[in-house]
Amino acid sequence: MNKKLSLLAAAALALSLAQPALAADKIALVVKSLGNGFFDAAHQGALEAAKELKDVEIIYTGPAKATAEGQIEIVNSLIAQNVKAIVISANDPDALVPSLKKAMARGIKVISFDSGVKKEGRLMQLNPSNSALIGEKLVKMSEQVVGKTGEIAVLSATAQATNQNIWIAEMKKVLAQPAFAGLKLVNVVYGDDQTDKSYREAQGLFKSYPNLKAIVAPTTVGIAAAAKAVQDEKKVGQIFVTGLGLPSEMAGHVKSGAVKSFAIWNPIDLGYSSIMAASAFIKGTAKGVAGEKISLGRVGSTTLDKDLEGAMAEPFTYDAGNVDKFAKIF
Ligand code: RAM
Secondary structure (H helix, E strand, O other): OOHHHHHHHHHHHHHHHHOOOOOOEEEEEEOOOOOOHHHHHHHHHHHHHHHHHOOEEEEEEOOOOOOHHHHHHHHHHHHHOOOOEEEEOOOOOOOOHHHHHHHHHOOOEEEEEOOOOOHHHOOEEEEOOOHHHHHHHHHHHHHHHHOOOEEEEEEEOOOOOHHHHHHHHHHHHHHOOHHHOOEEEEEEEEOOOOHHHHHHHHHHHHHHOOOEEEEEEOOHHHHHHHHHHHHHOOOOOOOEEEEEOOHHHHHHHHHHOOEOOEEEOOHHHHHHHHHHHHHHHHHOOOOOOOOOEEEOHHHOEEEOOOOOEEEOOOOEEEOOOOHHHHHOOO
């Protein structure tokens, strides 16, 4: 090699060393709040998707408490960090729209999952399952423990949570049917997806409604806290708890008898699917139009409806027969 050529080769080598291989696309997974086992499982699925996609880095983030204000701050800082996509489970359907619109105006692909934002604030919403089906399941599981007549109460997450509010509205539609006329929904209270507040709200229900037969908690945090309160206050057999829970957090409560059955979809798959959908938008293979089929990798695909929403899978029911097996997974 002559001197000129070797100098060129050295320069080329220096350049290649200075410029690392293509930087990974940053996808932010913004959850309702940190410290929630449901979102930890979704994060696990997100990491799995990133590994499969190879060129993706996950930024897992969320506020300490499930508030829209906390999420707005986070979204604004993610815009400044130049992330490629934001995947959010929102604490409010409306409040986040302006900051998410700002993100989209800067070219960031925004999708909501689990708890959605209004259509104008995202390219699509990935629902874990069909909302009407979830509402019906919650009522049917209550009927199983209460029987045809009795008082039930809902212990929800936050008052503005999009997903819980939709499920409660669906429950009310089912309860309005003549077949469920004997089930009386006496109150809806909010534990804000905090264990201590949910526990206190459950205790409050025991006091206010001495004839209460079931607490239905469509939140993994609320259902575990309510079941513990039932156990601690020695109300097993008198008040049953049902709703949406994680097998890993509920197995002990099924054993205590406070819970007969509960439901959930696979949160790992939900996190995985959300990142796969976000990646399709980054690559430009997904556009976000009604009727479009969005690929969710190993989970399959979902078709967007007129509101640009798609669903992942059906909820699965857990009881003494299968809870231990799934408790090892999520
Ligand atoms: C809690 C959260 C989440 C919800 C589950 C069922 O972890 O509120 O949004 O989907 O419960």
